Amino acid sequence: MAPAVGLARQTASPRTPGRPDTMPLITLTTDFGIGSPYLAEMKGVILSINPAAQIVDVAHNVPAQDIRSGSVILARVVPWFPPGTIHIAVVDPGVGTERPLVYARFDDQIVLAPDNGLLGRLAAKVKPGRIVHLTNSEHWLPVVAPTFHGRDILAPVAAQLTLGLDPDRLGTLQHELVPLPWPEPVAEPDTLVGEIVWMDSFGNMQSNITADHLAAFGPREELVVTCGSFHFRQVHGTYGDAKPGTPIALVSSSNHLEVAVVGGNAGQQLKIAIGDPVRVQRV
C-alpha cells in the first residue's frame, strides 16, 4: 500500500477564493491530559502572537511520560496534514534538564518537540530533513518557567514560524535525532516474531509487524497468528468479516498487524498487554 503522505492531496481541489492559500495550522500532541488548562495557556500564547493560527488537538491523553506511545501516534497522524503544518509534541520526562528541544522537518511537515526519542517512529517512516536544536532564546517568551517549555518555548516558536520566521534562526543545526529504542520484528526460518506496541482507544492491540513484513514473510492467506492464548487461523482485512465478540487478527488502517475483538475491546477482554509477543507462521 502506498504511504499515507500525499494520498489526501490527490483529491485536493482548488482552494476557496478569498482565503489565504495556506492557513497557519498548528497541531498539539501532549500527555497533559484532556482538558488540562496548560493546553489552553499554550493556545493563548500561540493566538497572542498569530491570531490567525488554526489549532488542532491531536491527542492529550498520551499516557504520562510514555514516549513510545506518543511516538506511535505522531507517526500515524503527522503525514496526513497539509503541507507546512507545524506539529507541537510534548511528552517530556526531562523538562527542566539539559535535554534539547528540536525543530525537525519530515517531507513538508514540521515538528517541534523535545529531542528525546519522541520523533523516532516518524523518522522511521519519513526521513528527517532539516534538524535544528532550539538554542536561540530570542524567539522564546522573555521569562521561561523551567517546568513548562511547551508554553514558554515551543508555543511562541511555532506561532512565529507561521508568520515566516526562518528556522535556521532557531538555533544550531544538527545531523541526527535522538533515537527511540524500538523492537523490530525478527524473522526466524518458520516464524516471524513481533510484539504488541500500542493500544488504541477501542482497545485494539497493535503490533510492530507491518503489512510489508507480512508480505515479505508469506502470502497472507497462508499465515496464522498466535498472541497470548489465542491462535488465529486467518488474517482479516476488516472487523466486519467476523461475528461480534470474536477475537481476530487483522491488518489495521495504519497497515499494522493487530489483535481485536469484533465490536469489543481486546485490551479489556483478552489477556493481552503491550509487550506481549505476536508470532506469525506459515500453514
Added chain:
Amino acid sequence: MAPAVGLARQTASPRTPGRPDTMPLITLTTDFGIGSPYLAEMKGVILSINPAAQIVDVAHNVPAQDIRSGSVILARVVPWFPPGTIHIAVVDPGVGTERPLVYARFDDQIVLAPDNGLLGRLAAKVKPGRIVHLTNSEHWLPVVAPTFHGRDILAPVAAQLTLGLDPDRLGTLQHELVPLPWPEPVAEPDTLVGEIVWMDSFGNMQSNITADHLAAFGPREELVVTCGSFHFRQVHGTYGDAKPGTPIALVSSSNHLEVAVVGGNAGQQLKIAIGDPVRVQRV
C-alpha cells in the same frame, strides 16, 4: 416550545465584513474516544483538501457502537448549527461490511454517516430532504482501508462538499433512511408509560417522553412521575427549584422529561438505568 431550529438565527446580526459569508464548517461525532489519533487523521484529510475548513468536535465519547446514544446526540445538536454545516457522524459497527454510507439533508443541515439508524432520531425531528448513498468512489481517497471509512470516504467527501461539490455526484439517490428501533411512549387511559433512553454527562437520565407528550396528557401541575423506586409529585422546570441532593423529575433544556439529582448525579446515585420505565399519572 418552538423547535430548536431557527431559534439561534432570530438573533443573528450582520456578518463580519471581509470574511466570507459562509464558513466551511464541519462537525465530527464519533465513538472513537476523546483524543483518538483516528480523529486527527480525519482532520488532516479534511484540511489537506480544504485548509479553510473549520472543524468542530461534537462528541467522541459516544459509547462504543451505541447507535441509539449517537442518534440522540445528533438530534439534539445538529439543528443548532448555521445553514450549510456538514456533520460527519461515525458510530459504525458494520464498517467493512456492505452497509452503505449516506449523505442526508435535514432542512439546511447536511449529515454524512453510515446508513444504520444513526440518523433516526434526527429524522424523527426534522424530515429528511435529499438522501444519497455514497457509491461514487471518485471522491474518496484513492486507497480505502476497509476499517476506516471515516477517514478515507467521509472526510474527503465532506471537505469537497465545502468546496462546492454537487451532492448528486456522490452516488445513487435514495427515498428512505434505515430506521432506528425506538420505543415510543404509550398513553394508557390513566398512565403515560415511557422509558429512560439516554444519560447525559451530568448523570441526568433522559426519557423518551417529550414536553409535547406531557401537554397532550394533562396539565403539568397535575402530573406525578414514577421511575425506579422514586415517586415525584412535581414536574420541575429547573434544577434550582429544589435543595441540593434532592432527586427530581423535570423537563430538560431539550424538552424531554428527565430524572435528575439537584447538584448530583442521578445515574450514579439513584438505581436508575437506561431502559427503565417512566410512568406519568394525573393526580
Added chain:
Amino acid sequence: MAPAVGLARQTASPRTPGRPDTMPLITLTTDFGIGSPYLAEMKGVILSINPAAQIVDVAHNVPAQDIRSGSVILARVVPWFPPGTIHIAVVDPGVGTERPLVYARFDDQIVLAPDNGLLGRLAAKVKPGRIVHLTNSEHWLPVVAPTFHGRDILAPVAAQLTLGLDPDRLGTLQHELVPLPWPEPVAEPDTLVGEIVWMDSFGNMQSNITADHLAAFGPREELVVTCGSFHFRQVHGTYGDAKPGTPIALVSSSNHLEVAVVGGNAGQQLKIAIGDPVRVQRV
C-alpha cells in the same frame, strides 16, 4: 516574576497580511464534561450568529459544580489570551435561580459567567474593570430554557459582542463581583501556613502559597516545607532536579508552591488531598 499578562505579546510579530487584525475569539470553560453535546449546542449558537468566530475549549472537566477549581483555572488561563478575547465560563450550581449572569472586563480580557464567585481568583490577580449584570433579554435567544443559560444567554451574548455589541447595552452596571471564599496563607512568626487548593491533570498538588509569599518569608534556599507526612528540605525550580519517583516541593509554572512526584502522580501516590495544610519554615 512579572505577571503573565503581556508576556506573550512582547514577542508578537506583525499579523498575517490579508487577515483581519483581531479574530473574534471565544473560549469555553465549563463543568459539562468533555464531549458533552451541550457544548456543541453552545458552539452551534455562537457560529450561527458569527460564523467567523474562533472557539477554543479551555477545560470542560472542571469537577461538577466546583466553583473554586473553575476559578483557579480561569485565573491561570485568561491572562494568556490575545486582547479582546471573550471567555465564557459555566460552573453554575444556581442555574434557574435568581443568581445574576455577569459581563466583566479584566484588563483587555472579557469574561461572561454566573456571578457566583467563579471570577474570584481572576479578580484577585487582575483588578476588574467594567462589570455589567446581564438583565437585557433583547440579546438572548428568544426562548430561554431555565436549565441552560450557557446556550440561551451567554453564547448569543458572546457572539454578538464579537460583532461589536456595546457591553453597556447588556444590562445594569455593577460595582463589585460576588467574592469567592478563599483561604489566604497565614504568616506566623516562624511558619507560613497555607493549604492545598487545586490538583492539576498530572496529580500535582498546588497550594495557595505563591512565589511572592515565599520571597516575603525568607530566602528560598533556607526554606523547608511540610505537607502530609512529607518533609521537603528543598524548594525545587523544576521536576528534573530529582530522580523519578521522588516526592518534591517546587514552585510551579504558575508561581505557586506545589507538591509533586517526579515522573509520577502526587494526588494518587502521596496521601495528600485538597484542603491539607502546607507549612513553610526557615531552617
